[in-house]
Amino acid sequence: MSDPLLAVSGLTKRFRRSGTTVIAADNISLSISGGETLALAGPSGSGKSTIARLILRLIEPDAGRVDFDGGDFLALHGAALRAKRARLQMVFQDPLAALNPRATVARVLDDPLRIHGLASRGERPDRIATLLERVGLSPDLAGRHLHEISGGQRQRVAIARAIATKPSLIVLDEAVSALDVSVRGQILELLLDLQRTERIAYLFVSHDLGVVRAFAHRVILLEGGRIAEQGDARAVIDNPQSTIGKALVAAVPRLTRTQDRS
Amino acid sequence: MRRLASAPEALVGLGILAALTVMALAASMLFPGDPLAIKGAPLLPPFQDWSLPLGTDRLGRDVLAELFHGARASLAVGLAAAAAAIAVGAVVGTLAGFAGGIVDEALMRITDAFQTVPSFLLALAFVSVVGPSLTVVVIAIALSAWTGPARVARAEVLSIRERDFVAGARVIGMHPLEIALREVLPNALPPVLALSSVIVASAILIEAALSFLGLGDPNRVTWGGMIAEGRTVLRSAPFLSIVPGIALVLTVLGVYLAGEGVVEGTAVRKGLS
Ligand SMILES: Nc1ncnc2c1ncn2[C@@H]1O[C@H](COP(=O)(O)OP(=O)(O)O)[C@@H](O)[C@H]1O
Ligand SMILES: [Mg+2]
Numbered sequence: 001m002s003d004p005l006l007a008v009s010g011l012t013k014r015f016r017r018s019g020t021t022v023i024a025a026d027n028i029s030l031s032i033s034g035g036e037t038l039a040l041a042g043p044s045g046s047g048k049s050t051i052a053r054l055i056l057r058l059i060e061p062d063a064g065r066v067d068f069d070g071g072d073f074l075a076l077h078g079a080a081l082r083a084k085r086a087r088l089q090m091v092f093q094d095p096l097a098a099l100n101p102r103a104t105v106a107r108v109l110d111d112p113l114r115i116h117g118l119a120s121r122g123e124r125p126d127r128i129a130t131l132l133e134r135v136g137l138s139p140d141l142a143g144r145h146l147h148e149i150s151g152g153q154r155q156r157v158a159i160a161r162a163i164a165t166k167p168s169l170i171v172l173d174e175a176v177s178a179l180d181v182s183v184r185g186q187i188l189e190l191l192l193d194l195q196r197t198e199r200i201a202y203l204f205v206s207h208d209l210g211v212v213r214a215f216a217h218r219v220i221l222l223e224g225g226r227i228a229e230q231g232d233a234r235a236v237i238d239n240p241q242s243t244i245g246k247a248l249v250a251a252v253p254r255l256t257r258t259q260d261r262s
Numbered sequence: 263m264r265r266l267a268s269a270p271e272a273l274v275g276l277g278i279l280a281a282l283t284v285m286a287l288a289a290s291m292l293f294p295g296d297p298l299a300i301k302g303a304p305l306l307p308p309f310q311d312w313s314l315p316l317g318t319d320r321l322g323r324d325v326l327a328e329l330f331h332g333a334r335a336s337l338a339v340g341l342a343a344a345a346a347a348i349a350v351g352a353v354v355g356t357l358a359g360f361a362g363g364i365v366d367e368a369l370m371r372i373t374d375a376f377q378t379v380p381s382f383l384l385a386l387a388f389v390s391v392v393g394p395s396l397t398v399v400v401i402a403i404a405l406s407a408w409t410g411p412a413r414v415a416r417a418e419v420l421s422i423r424e425r426d427f428v429a430g431a432r433v434i435g436m437h438p439l440e441i442a443l444r445e446v447l448p449n450a451l452p453p454v455l456a457l458s459s460v461i462v463a464s465a466i467l468i469e470a471a472l473s474f475l476g477l478g479d480p481n482r483v484t485w486g487g488m489i490a491e492g493r494t495v496l497r498s499a500p501f502l503s504i505v506p507g508i509a510l511v512l513t514v515l516g517v518y519l520a521g522e523g524v525v526e527g528t529a530v531r532k533g534l535s
Contacts, residue, residue, distance in 0.1 A: 058429050082435035090433045098426040100445050112434045161434065 003070065004031035005168055005201050006055070011064030013050055013225075024050035026225040028064070034168060035199040039212040039233060041248065042222030048205045050225070052171045055203065056090055057081065069168060086116045086165035093174035095154040099146055105132070105157050106142040112164040131160040135190060152183035156190070163194060173205040188215055209252050213237045221245050272523020278516025286334040293327035297483050301327070305499050319488075319502050320495055329509060332485040335478075336513060339396065340466040343403035344458055347465075350404065351411025352447060352454050358412070359419030359450075360442040370416070373409050381406030385468050389477045396479045399472055403465045410461070411454045418450035459521015463514045470510055485510050 011028040014021050024047045032038045040048045053059045055066055057073070066073040069087050076084055092098035099108050109128045113119045119127045129139035135156040146154055155175065162170050172191070176184045188211070194200055204216050212219055212233055219233040221244060229242040237255065240246045249255050289297075302314050304322040309315065316325040358369035376384070385402040392398045422428065423446060431441045472478050473486030485506040492502030 053429075056433060058432060082437065085433060085435035088433075090430070092426050092430060094426065098430040100427050100431075100449075102448060111431075111436065115435050115437075165434070 005034045005036075005069065006030075006032040006203075007065075007067040008051075008055065009065045011051065011054055011066065012062050013054055013059065014062055023225045025054060025061070028225075028227060030220055030227075030230075032169065032201050032203060034201055035195060036218070037195065037202040037204050037216045039204040039206060039216035039219040040222060041206055041209055041212050041219055042228070042244070043248065044207060046222040047225040048207075048222060049173055051222075052090070052173050052203060052205050056088065056171055057085075083116070086112070087167050088169050088171070089162035089165065089167040090171040090173065091155070091158050091162050091175040093178050095151075095158040096146060098158065099154075099161075101146065103146060104142070105144050105146065105149070108146070108157055108161050109142075109164060112161060116165050118165065127164075131164055132157075134163070134194075135160040136186075152179060152187065155179060155183075155187055159187075159190065159194075163198070163200070166198070167200065169201045169203065171203045171205070174207070175204075176211065177206065177208065184211070191215075209237050209248055210255055213255070221248065269523045269526065271519045272527070275516045275519025275521070275523060278512055279520050282333055282337060282513055282516065285330050286337045289327075289330040289334050293324065293330055297327040297331040298323060305495065307499070308501055308505070316505055317501065319491055320499075325488075325502065325505060328483045328488055329485075329506060331483045332488060332506060333509070333513075335396070335482050335484040336466050336469060336510070339400055339403070339469040339484075340462045340517070342400045343407065343465040343469070344461040346400060346404035347407035347461055348411045348454060348458060351408035351413075352415045352451065353443070354408065355412035355415025355417075355454075356419050356442050356447045356450060359416035360423050360438070360446055366416075369412075373412050376406070377409040379406070381464070382468055382471060385472060386475070386477065389472055394472075394477045394479055396482065399469055399478060402472070403468050406468070407461050407465060410457055414457060415447075415450050415454050418453055419446055422446050422449050456521075456525045459517050459524070462521070463517045466510070466514055466517070 008031065009029040011025050012023070013025040014023050026047075028051055030038065040051060042048055050059070054061050054064075055068075057076075061074070069084070071084075073084070073088075106125070106128055109131055110124055113124050113127055114121075125142070128142055132139045132141060137153060137156050137160070141149060141153065141157075146157070149157070158175075176187050179187060191202065192215070195202065202216075204212065206212050216233040218231065219236050220230040221228045221236065221240075221242060223242075223244040228244045229236060229240065236245065237249060240249050300322040301324040302311065302318045302322050304318055304320055306314060306317040306322075308317040308325070310317065314324050314326070316329065319325055319328070354369055354373065358366040358373075384406040385399075388402040388405055389398055392402075428441060428445060431445050436445070469478065469484065470486030470489070473484040474490045476490065478484045478487050488506040489503045489510075492499065492506070496503060
């Protein structure tokens with residue numbers, strides 16, 4: 001097998017707050033191949049977002065190694081890091097919070113094209129229209145402000161921004177958790193379609209095991225910053241071995257029901 | 263706008279400012295030529311000769327013309343100095359708050375240093391060294407007034423930089439300087455702008471005080487300069503000091519009232535939404 005796209009080993013992060021120390025990520029190792037979806041699941045506060053942010057270099061680890069796209073990602077700094085970021089993107093839970101609240105749709109999509117020199121100023125409007133169409137939106141939305149469009153449309157804009165630089169990995173931190181059930185299904189469909197056509201890998205952070213089971217190839221269950229259990233998403237969720245895995249599955253009624261029937 | 267109109271103080275303030283603006287704009291139309299030219303007998307009291315309604319000064323210059331042209335200097339200096347102070351303060355405060363670490367430490371020590379010197383002394387020292395001209399006066403006032411905006415901007419940026427859209431900007435590879443100035447700064451501006459009425463008012467007063475001490479631009483009429491001129495004949499012709507003095511007080515009051523009204527209006531609107 002070829003080298004994985006992302007290989008993380010021994011990743012550790014401690015937070016010190018008012019005297020106490022929280023180990024938000026404790027010796028985490030994981031890997032993701034091209035075109036694959038790995039889910040990080042676990043209760044709130046188990047360290048999912050911390051691991052995602054460490055991998056994205058939004059926070060720096062206390063220890064550990066991150067190899068991405070064939071190189072030591074933690075060794076990159078300044079301009080080299082910013083250039084490499086084109087390959088590793090993120091979609092947040094709340095697009096209104098994660099995008100400049102004053103921006104228009106066009107500006108949100110213009111930034112990555114401009115910063116990474118992907119299109120000249122004259123070409124960018126066309127590229128923006130293409131991106132909007134790719135995520136199932138009308139190019140007419142380009143001139144709108146973010147607060148003038150619906151939550152589902154906003155998350156599509158956030159996805160368009162993430163794919164603008166043709167990344168090989170996108171971190172989705174609770175990216176569908178805030179959406180209505182019907183909109184959530186459409187967004188997941190879009191993500192699957194992008195994965196099929198562009199071979200994008202996902203690190204899918206979610207506390208919802210039902211969605212994880214349907215969407216991810218593999219899953220890592222976290223508890224207190226540690227890996228409690230990992231494996232094939234369906235196998236783990238249909239038959240959890242760890243205490244936290246059993247508790248999480250028991251908390252999702254529709255999962256226990258499908259299990260009983262099978 | 264409607265909320266603004268419902269606050270009577272704000273209306274008074276806006277009325278005064280509107281009158282002042284008209285005075286400044288109409289000065290060279292209503293009183294063409296040099297306002298420092300001699301128009302009549304010296305020390306003519308007000309309301310005696312209707313071609314010189316507010317009388318003349320020690321040298322026989324038209325006091326009303328001087329008052330109108332002085333409005334222009336006061337307004338221009340006040341607005342320019344306040345704009346410069348807010349721009350410099352917002353940029354310094356944003357960079358300090360966003361960068362953190364030693365950059366923050368250094369910038370805030372500099373801010374402290376500027377803040378410990380009384381603002382008028384600082385302006386005075388600067389003009390005495392560089393020499394009086396309108397630009398120098400503006401810079402001198404801005405130099406002593408940017409620390410307030412810098413502190414407010416920094417405090418605002420400390421909370422904004424933790425927000426997701428800053429993380430989002432880093433993820434797409436935006437340069438930290440662009441994140442600070444283009445993403446963070448505009449979002450930190452509202453509370454900084456709320457300081458502008460106080461800064462404009464104090465800038466107008468500092469300009470007047472500098473002119474009063476003979477450190478204003480010597481080629482321009484200013485209200486401070488008029489008061490200083492009148493001082494030498496204070497007993498025989500008190501109106502020469504009183505007229506520009508009243509104009510000054512009204513202007514500062516107007517700026518302050520209008521500013522408060524705007525701040526309150528936006529605060530109420532924020533509270534409602
Ligand atoms: N910036 C921070 N400062 C202090 N503690 C933090 C910080 N970020 C996260 N933590 C702590 O780390 C733990 C894991 O948080 P997080 O990664 O956000 O969990 P999750 O995303 O699974 O809900 C929590 O106990 C949280 O309080
Ligand atoms: Mg989280």
